Amino acid sequence: MILVSNTNFEKIFKQFKREVEREGIIKEMKEREFYEKPSEIRKRKKLRKYRPHITSQK
Numbered sequence: 382m383i384l385v386s387n388t389n390f391e392k393i394f395k396q397f398k399r400e401v402e403r404e405g406i407i408k409e410m411k412e413r414e415f416y417e418k419p420s421e422i423r424k425r426k427k428l429r430k431y432r433p434h435i436t437s438q439k
Contacts, residue, residue, distance in 0.1 A: 401407060417425075
């Protein structure tokens with residue numbers, strides 16, 4: 382059994398979390414958690430596409 386100091390573990394864990402966040406793994410997991418109908422996917426993508434135009438007009 383290998384013992385790892387607490388500070389070393391925290392450093393490694395933070396690095397792991399950054400890598401996971403950068404790769405978008407957690408975001409993809411949350412998106413796949415529930416079934417989304419194809420029409421809802423298209424609607425969401427369309428809203429995302431036009432969102433900058435909508436917010437800049439206000």
